[in-house]
Amino acid sequence: MRINLVLELLDSPGQLVKALEPISNYGANLVTVIHKRDYKNDNGNVPVQLTIEGEHEDLKSIVSKYGELGFSIIEMDGVVLKEKITTIFFGHIVDQDLRDTMDRINELEGVVIVAFDIKLNGEEKSTALINIEADIGRKQAVFNRIAEIAEEKDLLVINEV
Structure with missing residues (x-):
């Protein structure tokens, strides 16, 4: 199964690596990552688009983990959240x-x-x-x-x- 996410990350060192850790921790595969540093919002956050492949339960766990880590998921599979x-x-x-x-x-x-x-x-x-x-x-x-x-x-x- 494949999922497309757009996260908002603080534009500071280590945030992208921190966002990628749950993907490997749950055994999923990173297909695409687009880090749009030129599109910083008023809060200093930047959108990061991820495409992830894995088992359905693993992908649900990754999405849950992002919430625990405080990352804002603003879009999932083309649906603005x-x-x-x-x-x-x-x-x-x-x-x-x-x-x-x-x-x-x-x-x-x-x-x-x-x-x-x-x-x-x-x-x-x-x-x-x-x-x-x-x-x-x-x-x-x-x-x-x-x-x-x-x-x-x-x-x-x-x-x-």
Whole structure:
């Protein structure tokens, strides 16, 4: 059996080797590896496309191991598994408990904030750019949670279209 995966790896020494270890540990074969270092995202991650051959159970174990190692599988056999969501908060973000805002977004199943950039302007209102990675089909749940937080904390929200 053959499986095609696209992983996101941190662009730092040793990450590709770490991603290849489960393949040999489970006795599968690496057919193709394409490491696209020129396509670094905002978080410093790069996509790595792998084609792996092996027994069905071994391939399932490899995919599971990637989750344990913290590697994000963004595509499997041509099916996109993760989507990126970008939103902007404007208002008294820090005064409205920044940690609570992040925790409430991150507590959604299959959702994680991958970057949070804030621009402070003294005592004035601040702007925060939030990059979120979510499982496919979770986008509306993310938008609903963001709207709920914004209304409660009197923040202006600009969501992507």
